[in-house]
Amino acid sequence: MSVPYAKLPRWVDYGLIPLINLVVAFAVAGLVVLLVGENPLSAAAIMIEGAFGRGQNIAYTLYYATSFIFTGLAVAVAFHGGLFNIGGEGQAYIGGLGVVLVVLNLDAVFPWYVNFPLAVVGAGLAGALWALIPAYLQAKRGSHIVITTIMFNFIAASLMVYLLVDVLKPLGQMAPQTRAFAEGGQLPKLNWIIELFGARIRSAPFNISFLLALAAAFGVWVLIWRTKLGYEIRTQGFSPKAARYAGIGEARIIIITMMISGALAGMMALNPVMGDQNRLQLDFVTGAGFVGIAVALMGRSHPAGIVPAAILFGVLYQGGAEIAFEMPAISRDMIVIIQGLVILFAGALEHMFRPPIQAFFASLGNPARSNGAAREGQA
Amino acid sequence: MDFLPTIITVLDSTIRLSIPLLLACLAGLYSERSGIFDIGLEGKMLAGAFAAGSAAFVFGSAWIGLGMAILVAVALALVHGFASITHRGNQIVSGVAINFIAAGATIILGQAWFAQGGRTPQVSGPGRFNAVELPGAAALRDVPVLGTIYADLLSGHTILVYLAFLTVPVTWWVLYRTRFGLRLRAVGENPAAVDTAGISVPWLRYRAVICTGILSGAAGAYLALAMNAGFVKDMTAGRGYIALAALIFAKWRPVPAMFACLLFGFLDALSIRLQGTPLPLVGRVPVQFMQALPYILTVILLAGFIGKAIPPRAGGVPYVKER
Numbered sequence: 001m002s003v004p005y006a007k008l009p010r011w012v013d014y015g016l017i018p019l020i021n022l023v024v025a026f027a028v029a030g031l032v033v034l035l036v037g038e039n040p041l042s043a044a045a046i047m048i049e050g051a052f053g054r055g056q057n058i059a060y061t062l063y064y065a066t067s068f069i070f071t072g073l074a075v076a077v078a079f080h081g082g083l084f085n086i087g088g089e090g091q092a093y094i095g096g097l098g099v100v101l102v103v104l105n106l107d108a109v110f111p112w113y114v115n116f117p118l119a120v121v122g123a124g125l126a127g128a129l130w131a132l133i134p135a136y137l138q139a140k141r142g143s144h145i146v147i148t149t150i151m152f153n154f155i156a157a158s159l160m161v162y163l164l165v166d167v168l169k170p171l172g173q174m175a176p177q178t179r180a181f182a183e184g185g186q187l188p189k190l191n192w193i194i195e196l197f198g199a200r201i202r203s204a205p206f207n208i209s210f211l212l213a214l215a216a217a218f219g220v221w222v223l224i225w226r227t228k229l230g231y232e233i234r235t236q237g238f239s240p241k242a243a244r245y246a247g248i249g250e251a252r253i254i255i256i257t258m259m260i261s262g263a264l265a266g267m268m269a270l271n272p273v274m275g276d277q278n279r280l281q282l283d284f285v286t287g288a289g290f291v292g293i294a295v296a297l298m299g300r301s302h303p304a305g306i307v308p309a310a311i312l313f314g315v316l317y318q319g320g321a322e323i324a325f326e327m328p329a330i331s332r333d334m335i336v337i338i339q340g341l342v343i344l345f346a347g348a349l350e351h352m353f354r355p356p357i358q359a360f361f362a363s364l365g366n367p368a369r370s371n372g373a374a375r376e377g378q379a
Numbered sequence: 380m381d382f383l384p385t386i387i388t389v390l391d392s393t394i395r396l397s398i399p400l401l402l403a404c405l406a407g408l409y410s411e412r413s414g415i416f417d418i419g420l421e422g423k424m425l426a427g428a429f430a431a432g433s434a435a436f437v438f439g440s441a442w443i444g445l446g447m448a449i450l451v452a453v454a455l456a457l458v459h460g461f462a463s464i465t466h467r468g469n470q471i472v473s474g475v476a477i478n479f480i481a482a483g484a485t486i487i488l489g490q491a492w493f494a495q496g497g498r499t500p501q502v503s504g505p506g507r508f509n510a511v512e513l514p515g516a517a518a519l520r521d522v523p524v525l526g527t528i529y530a531d532l533l534s535g536h537t538i539l540v541y542l543a544f545l546t547v548p549v550t551w552w553v554l555y556r557t558r559f560g561l562r563l564r565a566v567g568e569n570p571a572a573v574d575t576a577g578i579s580v581p582w583l584r585y586r587a588v589i590c591t592g593i594l595s596g597a598a599g600a601y602l603a604l605a606m607n608a609g610f611v612k613d614m615t616a617g618r619g620y621i622a623l624a625a626l627i628f629a630k631w632r633p634v635p636a637m638f639a640c641l642l643f644g645f646l647d648a649l650s651i652r653l654q655g656t657p658l659p660l661v662g663r664v665p666v667q668f669m670q671a672l673p674y675i676l677t678v679i680l681l682a683g684f685i686g687k688a689i690p691p692r693a694g695g696v697p698y699v700k701e702r
Contacts (some may be wrong), residue, residue: 032484036491086472133678142689143681146418146471147627150620151674151681158671166665293475331496333486340479348462348473
């Protein structure tokens with residue numbers, strides 16, 4: 001390659017380059033705001049105010065972030081195995097089915113602290129099973145996982161409409177949703193944590209599944225970087241040939257990775273279903289599965305990056321709602337554009353700014369050494 | 380129930396429903412044959428439909444609408460090319476990004492410009508593509524069977540329908556009988572060999588994605604100006620993905636692509652026709668099942684239970700000239 005090769009310091013690789021990509025994505029989003037005739041700077045101010053202005057808003061921001069941590073982790077685990085799981089949306093949707101199967105049967109029997117672990121298992125299992133079929137088809141029949149998971153999103157949507165309209169809806173009710181859960185199916189709120197800092201919250205859906213999300217983030221870190229299975233997943237993702245040579249069963253890793261990914265996506269359902277709406281509604285996922293792609297790319301597939309990235313998207317969701325209030329020209333769909341731009345600049349164009357930055361750092365360093373490095377890079 | 384008119388109605392809507400799939404599918408064919416996977420067909424179609432709807436309303440001409448649709452879709456295709464050819468980014472990630480940008484931007488701009496909740500105002504008359512009577516259709520209508528088929532099934536579609544079907548042999552000819560087509564197929568299989576022959580791989584691939592942009596823009600214009608009378612938000616409704624599935628089903632060949640699109644269009648037409656009517660043996664089929672059927676079929680197909688689909692060998696792999 002013609003660009004001088006220089007090993008970049010870690011803070012550049014994991015801090016500066018993602019930051020530049022993000023800034024460019026937001027600059028382009030700002031241009032869109034300008035195009036519809038609003039001031040991007042005041043839009044940004046409204047957004048920050050809307051996301052952090054009051055305790056209430058912070059709680060909402062963290063509520064959205066909870067969902068995105070789950071879906072972001074789901075996409076990231078699959079990335080490590082060299083798989084692109086676009087099916088998070090469908091897996092989360094089916095995860096909701098796992099939740100209600102537990103809750104509708106047990107919510108009047110047990111208190112929440114018994115039902116919650118069971119619902120976690122139900123959601124995870126449902127999501128994992130929904131990911132199992134595409135995984136199996138990729139592993140054994142060689143059909144492309146991206147296409148099959150997209151198809152499974154559509155199939156999941158049809159299936160859930162059918163189940164909610166024809167099966168789960170109680171008699172004599174018009175809206176396609178399940179009955180409301182009893183006390184045992186409702187997760188306790190975490191709003192008191194924010195109230196400790198002196199804020200007052202009337203009502204916000206920030207709930208205990210946030211802690212589960214943080215635990216899952218830690219669990220993913222342990223899994224990917226501290227276990228044999230994680231090592232195998234990363235090997236498979238980095239070089240399938242090397243993995244085969246090392247005797248790592250390709251089909252096994254694909255299936256296990258996708259099932260873990262699906263389980264994480266499925267657990268996202270706990271947050272809105274048990275934490276907020278207390279019933280299963282149509283389209284409760286509202287795009288969180290897709291946000292996970294942007295979150296994982298932005299967080300560079302590392303839990304330590306995913307959690308802040310998820311909170312940033314929580315800010316966008318909560319703050320975006322406030323912008324829609326104040327600036328009628330900008331609806332919440334602005335987030336979809338920002339999401340797309342983040343995926344474009346942090347994902348597809350992640351290397352765009354690398355050559356100039358490398359050239360810059362190469363020119364900074366000892367000339368002789370960086371020349372040697374350049375030759376090494378070309379070899 | 381009279382049998383022939385029912386069949387003709389279903390087949391007629393089959394043609395109408397399969398045209399956007401066909402145009403998008405052939406669009407994907409150029410790009411994927413050159414080794415650039417394109418999952419962003421959906422987004423390009425949607426942006427094209429929006430551009431067509433807005434331009435046709437503002438200028439009152441369907442042809443200007445089509446032109447704008449093509450322009451916008453080509454622009455998005457070039458973004459995809461820039462990311463995946465010039466910067467060797469992940470082609471799937473780039474396609475996903477384009478889908479989101481198109482989905483969000485069409486709603487935001489539509490709301491800002493027309494303030495109708497993301498849709499564009501209704502267009503009519505010259506702002507739409509209207510039905511074309513084939514010569515002699517009225518005279519032949521009374522001939523039993525053949526006349527009915529000619530007058531009611533083949534005649535009376537918009538010009539875009541005929542152009543779309545014409546694109547199939549044209550694509551075949553370009554792909555298999557021209558120098559450009561040979562190189563296009565070669566660069567999708569073995570770009571290094573093309574490079575060795577002194578042909579620029581990036582320029583060839585850029586031309587391929589431009590072809591993709593043109594055809595997916597036309598697909599969008601068909602949705603907005605021929606099938607409907609204006610743009611409605613999210614009007615592509617997953618057609619870009621079905622087109623992709625049809626492309627795989629057809630093993631990346633133009634003529635089978637047409638049949639695959641007709642099949643998916645037929646399933647769609649059938650599901651609309653059969654809504655609520657009980658079938659013999661199985662009873663009433665849930666609407667949702669019929670809606671999911673194309674996706675289910677695609678999955679079964681991809682799994683290789685009906686033939687094996689082998690993608691272009693260099694598909695999805697960025698080309699690095701030298702190391």
